[in-house]
Amino acid sequence: xxxIKIDHNNMVNGTGMRDVIWCAGCGHNCVNCQNxxxxxxxxxxxxxxxxxxxxxxxxxxxxxxxxTFSGGEATFPANRxxxxxxxxxxxxxxxxxTIWVYTGYAYEQISDLEMMNYxxxxxDGPYIEELNPGRGALxxxxxxxxxxxxxxxTRASGSVIWAKDFNGKYIYxxxxxxxLEDHRANNCxxx
Ligand code: SF4
Numbered sequence: 001x002x003x004i005k006i007d008h009n010n011m012v013n014g015t016g017m018r019d020v021i022w023c024a025g026c027g028h029n030c031v032n033c034q035n036x037x038x039x040x041x042x043x044x045x046x047x048x049x050x051x052x053x054x055x056x057x058x059x060x061x062x063x064x065x066x067x068t069f070s071g072g073e074a075t076f077p078a079n080r081x082x083x084x085x086x087x088x089x090x091x092x093x094x095x096x097x098t099i100w101v102y103t104g105y106a107y108e109q110i111s112d113l114e115m116m117n118y119x120x121x122x123x124d125g126p127y128i129e130e131l132n133p134g135r136g137a138l139x140x141x142x143x144x145x146x147x148x149x150x151x152x153x154t155r156a157s158g159s160v161i162w163a164k165d166f167n168g169k170y171i172y173x174x175x176x177x178x179x180l181e182d183h184r185a186n187n188c189x190x191x
């Protein structure tokens with residue numbers, strides 16, 4: 001896996017203040033992908049110990065909630081081995097920190113990957129331009145087909161459960177006008 005960059009103190013790619021790893025490589029080729037150059041697996045710097053060192057400095061801080069994997073995607077086949085090892089390392093060394101992963105696959109396509117043992121929240125599905133209701137209308141996702149999934153709850157229940165925020169409310173409940181409609185369309189619990 002190549003890493004394009006690591007953002008620090010980022011507050012727009014998951015709950016709280018997070019580090020964001022921008023992974024190189026994605027094969028979904030969504031129309032109007034907002035990070036088209038990141039589809040190329042050869043850009044950036046090869047993954048190595050430098051990534052852990054850079055993350056560890058932040059993950060020791062109480063105010064950092066965790067790490068988000070974006071890109072590109074950690075689930076790109078050539079990235080899976082390194083990304084899984086890194087997620088495992090994060091959970092072993094910083095168990096209170098959460099891991100968010102953005103992927104162009106539907107959860108059902110990748111539910112058997114080892115990395116699911118370490119992921120807290122998966123934002124799944126390709127970006128579909130026609131399902132984007134406009135800038136700012138959706139929280140944490142770009143188009144309405146995408147879901148913000150609580151992986152532990154989903155694996156325990158056997159059906160997709162949407163993630164909740166720090167207050168125990170579903171992530172979209174207060175500020176996403178399309179939350180209830182999409183939530184029910186995905187056949188999740190009523191809330
Ligand atoms: S999944 Fe994301 S990174 Fe990949 S092509 Fe689609 S929008 Fe771009």
